[in-house]
Amino acid sequence: MKITAITLDRLRPALDPPLAAAWDPEPRRHFDATIVRVHTDDGITGIGSGDTMAGFEAVEHLFLGEDPLDIVRHVKAIETANFHGGCYWPLEVALWDVIGQVAGLPVATLFGNSARSLPAYASSAELKPPAERVETALRAREAGFRAMKIRIDRNRVDEGVAAVAAVRDALGADFGIMVDLNQSWRMAGDTAPASDLAKTRKLVRRLAELDVFWVEEPLPYNDIAGFKTLRAENPGLRIAAGEMHHSVPELLRYLEEDVLDVYQMDVVLAVGMHRARTLAELAQLKHRAFTPHSWTNGIGVLANLHVSAGVGGGPFFEFPWDPPGWTPERRDFMLTEPVMIDARGELAVPQRPGLGIELDEKAVQRWRI
Secondary structure, eight states: OOEEEEEEEEEOOEEEEEEOBTTOSSOEEEOOEEEEEEEETTSOEEEEESSOOTTGGGTGGGTTTSOTTOHHHHHHHHHHHHHTTOOOHHHHHHHHHHHHHHHTSBHHHHTTOOOSEEEEEEEOOBOOOHHHHHHHHHHHHHHTOSEEEEEOOTTOHHHHHHHHHHHHHHHOTTSEEEEEOOOSOOOTTOOOOOOOHHHHHHHHHHHHHTTOSEEEOOSOTTOHHHHHHHHHHOTTSEEEEOTTOOOHHHHHHHHHHTOOSEEOOOTTTTSHHHHHHHHHHHHHHTTOEEOOOOOSOHHHHHHHHHHHHHHTOOSOEEEEOBTTTBOHHHHTTTBSSOOOOOTTSEEEOOOSSBTOOOBOHHHHHHHBO
16 A cells, blocks of 8 residues: 555634634634645545644655555654654544554554543633633533633633632532643743742642642643642642643653653644554553643544543543633534534544544535635
8 A cells, every 4th residue: 555645725714703712822713724634545545633734745755655554654754854843743643544444443442442432521721700610610511521621821810710719619529620721831922931830839739729630731841840849749639731742752751750640742733643652651651641632623632532542541531612712613613523522421432444534525625725
């Protein structure tokens, strides 16, 4: 089998009303998605998505004419291409989709088949005052979610803690609450400094008193000593990070020095599916959790789900959900049906061969740039 072509569809639907995501300097008025298709001489086409694939045309020749099943070779080639400025892990997703179709199995089966579904948590996007956040948390529980992640702005700490406290009071001790401080990385052009360690230590102690399940990205990635301090001071609370950590050696260092409780590398944005599997298994061998970030689109959600279910990630899986600003219908506009949880709050692995992606070709045509 040979790769005969790799095609990209760059899509951009408008967001009206805009999404005021906590990590964006300005409200998001459109949603970009790049669809990658790997075509083969056997008639099998694999589909991937996640990052923009900017500049991929310059390295496309590295893959044309190669056997799509030679996945380790392709992972190494993608890493060399990424080193020079791109982020081409959506190509690996499409290759795994091909491999699953050739094998006649879901990709999660090839990755270990540890779980057929995973409990999902509702991952919020926007900063909301306490009453509004309680309302969305109640809607989340009604939809089946057993937990929700709440964003806190480093410049609006009291309001953020009040929102967490209000959700805890309204939904009780059985509802899981995670908190994301979004301090480890920045969107392009956002040069504002992160909160210092003293302020963060105080905030995390307050959140521990509210029985928060984990605090995510409380510090910049390079503050390894700070992460260790937070873990040591708050034994009843987990520290999570790593979603956009592109360096496998640095993630290995985190594991060797036992920096985190929860490792979150996104398979379409950070280190790819193959490498994430290795790092996830190492984390689990150290009795640490793997719960990947999944904030791209439905194809990225599925790619992360297949890896996480394959290796037995958990105890939750991230499901972007914060209506009305962010819904599965908005996120998965390129699919025939949005990826959804079931009534039990579980996200099931599609049992079709490959990743189980079904593109809405009319939507692709409509929103193609």
